[in-house]
Amino acid sequence: MAFDGEKCIEILLNKSSLEVDRIAAAESLVNYPKEQTLDCLFKCVMDETDEEHIREEAAGVLGYLWSEMGIDYNRIVQKPTSIFNRADC
Numbered sequence: 001m002a003f004d005g006e007k008c009i010e011i012l013l014n015k016s017s018l019e020v021d022r023i024a025a026a027e028s029l030v031n032y033p034k035e036q037t038l039d040c041l042f043k044c045v046m047d048e049t050d051e052e053h054i055r056e057e058a059a060g061v062l063g064y065l066w067s068e069m070g071i072d073y074n075r076i077v078q079k080p081t082s083i084f085n086r087a088d089c
Contacts, residue, residue: 005032009040012058019051026057033065038072041065 009032011017011025026044029037044050044058066072 003028003031005029005034005037008032009036012040012044012054015050019054022054023057026054026061030061030064033069038062038065038069 005028008025008028012022012029014022017025026041029041041058041062045055045062047055
């Protein structure tokens with residue numbers, strides 16, 4: 001079975017998907033370095049109504065992909081402070 005990055009994006013953004021599936025989808029997106037992946041991960045990170053640990057997982061993968069693909073500084077300035085408070089310590 002081939003890797004399906006589109007399906008991972010769909011699962012991650014679907015809040016009715018199982019939590020474990022959403023986390024696995026976020027982790028798997030590290031293997032799908034495309035602009036739409038960055039968009040999906042960023043959307044998840046910015047959604048303050050989503051589960052914090054899912055947002056943290058998405059943030060970790062987003063950070064890794066930015067390190068590989070280049071950082072989008074315009075997006076960084078939009079980060080919600082609540083997700084990164086622990087990182088600022």
